[in-house]
Every structure is written in structure tokens, then in C-alpha cells.
Amino acid sequence: MMRFSPAVVALSLVFATVSSAGFGQSADIDIKQRSVEYMQLGEAAQKRDELDLAADLYETSLAVDPRNGSAFIALAQIARVQGLPGKAIRLYREALILDPNNLDALAGQGEALIQRGATEKARVNLSRIETLCRSRCAQTDQLASAIKLADKKPVLSAEAVTPKPQIGDEEPTTETP
Numbered sequence: 001m002m003r004f005s006p007a008v009v010a011l012s013l014v015f016a017t018v019s020s021a022g023f024g025q026s027a028d029i030d031i032k033q034r035s036v037e038y039m040q041l042g043e044a045a046q047k048r049d050e051l052d053l054a055a056d057l058y059e060t061s062l063a064v065d066p067r068n069g070s071a072f073i074a075l076a077q078i079a080r081v082q083g084l085p086g087k088a089i090r091l092y093r094e095a096l097i098l099d100p101n102n103l104d105a106l107a108g109q110g111e112a113l114i115q116r117g118a119t120e121k122a123r124v125n126l127s128r129i130e131t132l133c134r135s136r137c138a139q140t141d142q143l144a145s146a147i148k149l150a151d152k153k154p155v156l157s158a159e160a161v162t163p164k165p166q167i168g169d170e171e172p173t174t175e176t177p
Helices: 004-024 034-049 051-064 069-081 085-098 105-116 118-132 138-152
Strands: none
Touching: 004 085, 004 105, 034 051, 034 085, 069 085, 069 105, 105 118, 105 138, 118 138
């Protein structure tokens, strides 16, 4: 009996910890109502093209409930419209941390990656969407068409050109000693 006691105690602690952890967590679907209300206000502001107000409302929604992945996606969409694909990618990543299978976040992140010129990474997102969505999804078509458009654009390389200063280009200064 004594030689089994440490194992029984350890095993009972594991079961007690695992079972009590399940009771303390709420379901991911249970987003606080106040957060949802701020999301709706943000959507209304976004439809009126008041992007700064919409972003503030979405951020408030996240402050109320940081598990609101829809708020991250909405903020990322605003960042893309404002020409900030790096910020959008980061916000989509936050939404994907909450739900790795979110098709809207995967498609949006793919489009933001295309904006940054990372078409190959966008293709990875497209294949993931195709894997998750057995039948044809709107997100699949959306990202596939964005990739096709990106493939049609010519690739431009920017060369850093530093103008060489020439003698006599500087303005004369009149100094009096």
C-alpha cells in the first residue's frame, strides 16, 4: 500500500487540476455582449467611411473582450484600406491565434501579404483555406483572384540611387570673418 501512495497522490492531483481547469474556462463563443455592441457600432461607422471612429470602436471592443477575433479582423481590414499591410498582417495573426481555422482571417492575411509582395506566403494561406473548406468557398475565390492579379503585375525592382554631389552644386555662403 505504501509503495503506491506517491503514484496515487500524483495521479489524483493531475485529475483534480485537469477537471477544475475545464470548469473555470468559458466557451470561446461567449464574447461579452458589450464587446459585440461596440463591434456593431464600429461596423456602422465603417460603412459611413468614418475609419478612425470605426477603429476606435473596434479597439474598445477588444478592450472589453480580447477574445473577440472579429474585432481583430475588422481592424486589419481598416489597416489594409489605409495602406498599412504590415499592421494588417499582425492583426490577422492575432485573430488566427484565437481561431487558427478562421477563413476570413486567412484570406485577409493572404491579401495583406500580397500587398507586401509576399505572394508565395499568400499561396500558403490559399492552400490552407482549400484544405479547411472542402467545397468552394468565397474566401478561396477571393484570395485566388488576388493572387492571379498579383501574378499579372510586372515585378519591379527598386535600385537605390544616391545622387553624386558635384562640385559647384552647393550654394555659396557669404561669411564675414
